[in-house]
Amino acid sequence: MTTLENWLKNLQVFEIDLKLMETAFTHSSCRGLGYTIDDYERLEFLGDAVIDLIVSDKFYNKGQYSEGDLTELRSNLVKEKPLAILFDKMDMSPLVRRAGVSLSSGMKSDIVEAFFAVIYLEKGFKKCREIWDLMMEKTCFEEEVINNYFNKGKEELKGLTREQIKEREELQDYYTKLKIQTNQNAKNVLQQLFQKKYGSPHILPDYSDFDKEGPDNDPIFTVRLNESISISGKKYELKVEGIGSKLKIAEIKAAEKACDLIFLRYNRI
Numbered sequence: 502m503t504t505l506e507n508w509l510k511n512l513q514v515f516e517i518d519l520k521l522m523e524t525a526f527t528h529s530s531c532r533g534l535g536y537t538i539d540d541y542e543r544l545e546f547l548g549d550a551v552i553d554l555i556v557s558d559k560f561y562n563k564g565q566y567s568e569g570d571l572t573e574l575r576s577n578l579v580k581e582k583p584l585a586i587l588f589d590k591m592d593m594s595p596l597v598r599r600a601g602v603s604l605s606s607g608m609k610s611d612i613v614e615a616f617f618a619v620i621y622l623e624k625g626f627k628k629c630r631e632i633w634d635l636m637m638e639k640t641c642f643e644e645e646v647i648n649n650y651f652n653k654g655k656e657e658l659k660g661l662t663r664e665q666i667k668e669r670e671e672l673q674d675y676y677t678k679l680k681i682q683t684n685q686n687a688k689n690v691l692q693q694l695f696q697k698k699y700g701s702p703h704i705l706p707d708y709s710d711f712d713k714e715g716p717d718n719d720p721i722f723t724v725r726l727n728e729s730i731s732i733s734g735k736k737y738e739l740k741v742e743g744i745g746s747k748l749k750i751a752e753i754k755a756a757e758k759a760c761d762l763i764f765l766r767y768n769r770i
Contacts, residue, residue: 504596506519517619517620524539525544525548525615526593526616527599528540528602530602544614545611545618548618552584552614553579554626555629559633559634567677569681569683572684573650573684576684577646577650580610584609584613587640590639593609593613593616672765679694679697681765683766687767687769688706690756694730698730698732708724711751719746721744721746722748723743724745725741726742726755726758728740738762741762
């Protein structure tokens with residue numbers, strides 16, 4: 502029995518097309534080196550959708566999370582970095598065929614996705630869900646993600662008064678109703694808020710007030726955001742500065758400070 506077959510056996514996977522499964526673990530660097538199978542790139546495309554559906558279906562049917570929590574939890578499980586962590590936890594490295602390239606985080610996540618694509622093609626969605634649950638049981642990874650997400654929320658509440666906590670909760674409910682996608686950088690998240698709040702794709706935060714200092718090969722940009730927004734009858738002044746080596750970075754840094762003022766979640770760069 503091969504290493505791959507033994508690994509699959511531990512996941513209760515039997516009677517499967519081993520050539521197709523080997524494809525899921527074969528990097529494009531192996532082309533022309535004697536392998537008669539393809540690489541994982543097409544499978545990875547399908548597997549991305551399969552894993553997204555597994556996690557979405559699972560957390561939705563728990564019935565205990567808000568829409569905002571569902572979006573954040575899914576993002577914390579299905580992106581490149583968490584899937585790469587799952588790859589390591591499941592000891593998938595010995596199964597990978599590659600030539601002259603190191604295993605990057607992107608390759609690891611792609612292989613996990615390709616693996617689930619093969620399971621979907623060969624065994625269907627139900628088996629995909631069973632294997633995902635078995636992986637989560639073996640690694641406790643899902644539990645870690647959930648605990649980290651909600652403990653982070655508790656940490657953010659430390660030092661706030663009861664009135665501030667209530668205000669924060671009301672704002673979070675408001676963002677959930679607007680269907681703000683918070684798994685993006687702060688500039689994109691703040692842009693969503695302005696567009697949905699004012700009902701127009703053309704009303705956006707203004708980042709045109711900026712300075713550039715230093716030489717062209719090593720500039721420093723300072724962006725000033727001078728905005729205000731009313732939410733639930735309260736006016737919030739978003740007058741902040743962001744500094745970065747690129748104009749876009751400075752804009753995002755300014756947006757991060759603005760989001761912090763109104764407790765609007767985002768992915769920090």
